[in-house]
Amino acid sequence: MSDDVFAWSAVAEVRKYFANTVQAMIAHVGREPLGHEIEDLVARGRFAPDEVHVEPGNLLTTAGLGRITSLLEGNGGAVFNNAQAIIGVGYHGGTSTNDAAVTDTALAGNGSTTTAYYQGADSGYPTQTGGTLTVNSTFGINNGNFGWFEWCLGIATGTLTPGGTLASVGTSPIMLNHKIASLGTKASGAIWTLAATCTIS
Template sequence: MPTANETVRATTHWTVRRWDADQTGWVQHRTGLLAPAPADFARAGVEPYLTTEVHGNLATTAGLTRLTSLLTAGGGQAIVATSARIGVGNGAGTAAIGDTDLSASAGSANRWFQVLDATYPQTSGGVLTLKATFAAADGNFAWNEFGIDIGAPTVTSGATVNAVLFNHKTAIAQGSKANGQTWAATASVSFG
């Protein structure tokens, strides 16, 4: 029986793997793919030049409301491959529970929400994993914040947030993605 002081937490572990323009160009040439995914780099034997990790996030009011609504069969769109995206922005704000959007200014020069890779989301042992690959022309700015949004299927990549910003993490200082590079962001959300 749970006690009054037990809580449920949603914590996100973010991982960003990066391939530079030369690596991306080489894999594009070798595979004939315009936007190679992490698996394409792996098959070609090309390791990321840098991998970083960021721990933590803030679950938003809208995100928590969506979870409880789904748990009680109250309706709402679940996180599936065609409804969720990973967003990044260059905003310098501080995450707050009431956030409904990233803090970055409008426009693709400041923010980008990328659709999930084909086999995501994945679930295992109370962990929800989402991954999105930001191709050569996507998200080319300083990555200072992350978020996951949920919209009505079928979502597309773009610079505008969908109906629900599920979570938000600011002050991540991931550096600047340059045109021609490929970066893959993975969010592993654990509940406990």
């Protein structure tokens, strides 16, 4: 009989809407569309992403594992719900060659909105079914405009305030996981959605 093994797997899908598509969306909606509005437009066939990048893998951090086990044991801690879920993307010095480490507590680009950007989840996210957690966050035309070489999920309490440092986003934030990979360079005027799925098995 084999021993039970805890397995964590994650996939990021970056859905990219370039400036011309965004301008058409703005003309259709009357303003910059929100994440759930973009999903609806795509679902109805009005628009489609200009490019989709899928990146498998993501390292669960020590802090992330600690939070999961604390909640399982009933010891409390902030939960990953819409009011407290964070997605962050970072520049990481313009390289994806270094590995993430379980001891990481923030993105390597942490410190400025020109090298990192953390914000909350879109309306209606996260969702959970069959051991798979799904969370989307849509980065608007003025946010996260740099090379994306890393991404993470996080949790914080209080009112989430988008920013360039994890410490400034909310109260007692922690980074749950970390992935270093080249996801592309977001330009001003574009809208990108990072859709992450994480499965525990």
